[in-house]
Amino acid sequence: xxxxxxxxxxxxxxNEAINGDRLDAILGSLMDRVxxxxxxxxxxxxxxxxxxxxxxxxxxQVPVICEPLFMELNAKITLIPVMNGDDVRTGVGRFLSS
Numbered sequence: 837x838x839x840x841x842x843x844x845x846x847x848x849x850x851n852e853a854i855n856g857d858r859l860d861a862i863l864g865s866l867m868d869r870v871x872x873x874x875x876x877x878x879x880x881x882x883x884x885x886x887x888x889x890x891x892x893x894x895x896x897q898v899p900v901i902c903e904p905l906f907m908e909l910n911a912k913i914t915l916i917p918v919m920n921g922d923d924v925r926t927g928v929g930r931f932l933s934s
Contacts, residue, residue: 846910
């Protein structure tokens, strides 16, 4: 299922990761685990935030994906099922034909 993860990084922990030259490795490891369709980075609510869209094949992936971010960045993570335009059209078509 296409999933968007919003990962808000604790400022103090992210600063430590930057100063320890580890942030790139932490985020690189995330990208290796999820092979994202898209990934964007910015600030939200005054925190460094990553928005990553990827295919979640199985719910058992949640700990594999999230635990390193919880442990290393004290991250606040939100996982949201999302659709692209084709998915919306297909879903609406199925709704209308049911």
